[in-house]
């Protein structure tokens with residue numbers, strides 16, 4: 286880990302520990318974005334480009350188009366890419382600073398950027414999306430509220446919708462790093478999203494962090 290990333294990670298851990306101790310485990314996201322002064326190096330997950338595995342997945346699913354919801358959109362690159370390939374995109378994040386940052390980065394965007402909490406979503410999102418994308422969100426949410434978060438994600442799908450999840454996989458390799466994030470087990474993932482059929486589950490690693498096991502998985506609404 287380079288020096289800058291180690292410093293950012295240390296700050297993140299302090300913020301998340303304090304938030305957890307105060308009983309507000311999701312508070313630190315806003316503190317991190319708000320304190321970054323628009324410097325993306327202060328946001329350890331900011332790729333500043335769409336996730337390549339999402340791009341690959343969408344390219345292989347030409348029949349999946351329509352309305353997309355990007356959960357925990359961060360700095361907006363995944364949402365912008367989906368909009369560019371023709372989706373009508375709503376992207377949201379619990380952090381109002383991240384949403385302001387997205388709007389500043391993409392002032393002419395067709396994406397609707399909204400500050401919202403996955404655990405208390407607007408009612409009109411229910412059953413309203415063809416594709417829901419979750420990249421590194423469930424793994425960033427503490428265990429105590431993760432099942433609820435997954436239920437909320439599932440509730441956004443319409444009758445022919447898909448969910449795409451990308452994250453860290455709990456593998457056999459021991460990684461000496463305190464959470465967050467919490468790597469997710471395949472068993473836990475397979476038990477999510479009642480009424481959906483899993484259509485793929487693939488393990489992968491990134492070149493820049495080959496020590497971390499990752500997964501991409503997708504589900505679709507089960508036709509009666």
Ligand SMILES: C[S@@+](CC[C@H](N)C(=O)[O-])C[C@H]1O[C@@H](n2cnc3c(N)ncnc32)[C@H](O)[C@@H]1O
Pocket residue numbers: 311314315330331332356357358359360377378379380383401402403404419420421422425426
């Ligand atoms: C690890 S980051 C990933 C961001 C982005 N998806 C990416 O891959 O770059 C987790 C994101 O989820 C957001 N988030 C966490 N809990 C959330 C919630 N309950 N509702 C909405 N967004 C949430 C955070 O603010 C943060 O932007």
